[in-house]
Amino acid sequence: MVELGDQKGAKKVGRPESKGWLGLALILPALLFIVALFLVPVAMTVWMSLYDWPLLGRATFIGLANYAELLGDVQLWRSLGFTLLYTVLVTAAIFAVAFPLALLVDRPLRIARVFQTIYFMPVVIGIGIASTLWMWLLNPDSGVFAKVLRGIGLIHAAPRPLDSFWSALAVIILMVVWKSAGFTMIILLTGLQSISNDVIEAAKIDGANAWSRFRRIKLPLMRNSLVLALVLNVTSSMLAFDQFFIITQGGPENSTISAVFSIYLASFSSYRIGYGSAISLALLLVLVAISTIQLILLRQRAEEG
Numbered sequence: 001m002v003e004l005g006d007q008k009g010a011k012k013v014g015r016p017e018s019k020g021w022l023g024l025a026l027i028l029p030a031l032l033f034i035v036a037l038f039l040v041p042v043a044m045t046v047w048m049s050l051y052d053w054p055l056l057g058r059a060t061f062i063g064l065a066n067y068a069e070l071l072g073d074v075q076l077w078r079s080l081g082f083t084l085l086y087t088v089l090v091t092a093a094i095f096a097v098a099f100p101l102a103l104l105v106d107r108p109l110r111i112a113r114v115f116q117t118i119y120f121m122p123v124v125i126g127i128g129i130a131s132t133l134w135m136w137l138l139n140p141d142s143g144v145f146a147k148v149l150r151g152i153g154l155i156h157a158a159p160r161p162l163d164s165f166w167s168a169l170a171v172i173i174l175m176v177v178w179k180s181a182g183f184t185m186i187i188l189l190t191g192l193q194s195i196s197n198d199v200i201e202a203a204k205i206d207g208a209n210a211w212s213r214f215r216r217i218k219l220p221l222m223r224n225s226l227v228l229a230l231v232l233n234v235t236s237s238m239l240a241f242d243q244f245f246i247i248t249q250g251g252p253e254n255s256t257i258s259a260v261f262s263i264y265l266a267s268f269s270s271y272r273i274g275y276g277s278a279i280s281l282a283l284l285l286v287l288v289a290i291s292t293i294q295l296i297l298l299r300q301r302a303e304e305g
Contacts, residue, residue, distance in 0.1 A: 091234055116185075134175045264276075
């Protein structure tokens, strides 16, 4: 009996270890995915950034010379400043459109689901296809916008919005809002629908008006959805490339070159893979810093609230 008891005790002791191996086996595919598609490319990028690496030819080790060059690259700093400006403006614009849409479709009606689908439809279009579509619409000679405006007599000469910085930026922001607001709407709608109706009804009984219920109940309870939407929008905006490459092509006068666009120019126009890798790592650090600051500020506001 004592031996049986010892065997049972040994089995009990061994169970946590077997569960640990089971847990490791379950997360192993995700770990392999992260290592193969993130850690290994980052390590290769770090290695390449230490070389003078032409697109065709032999690489030469130069240490931190590429990073030193970053500090004096005026065009790179301009592109980073433009990217930050674009990120602030387009993120604010997306939220300004997506939040009212989320409130509008947050109704227990069948027609609300129809509108959800309509607002979400542009999201399924690829950013490259959307940019090409808008490039065609904006064509001053054969574009739909120019024909409609001339047809109703509002203009006589063909408009050329891509010839100036602010109008070109406005066109890009308008296109991105049209394309992306539906996705942010769904995220915010998920946060709205996760709020219990009992909480809202209790607030109504206490005499809270619609604005008070929105500001003091819905917004705080939507914190996780807001953080997710904000981080996703800021990250995607900082990594914007297709719309500038296709629609503005960096113009006018290189004023709409984004940070990722500068990586493309360094790597595949100037044939400097090593310098492009250094810019990539610098942009990665900027993204990590911005995301960390967002999370810290939002967490502090939540604790204060």
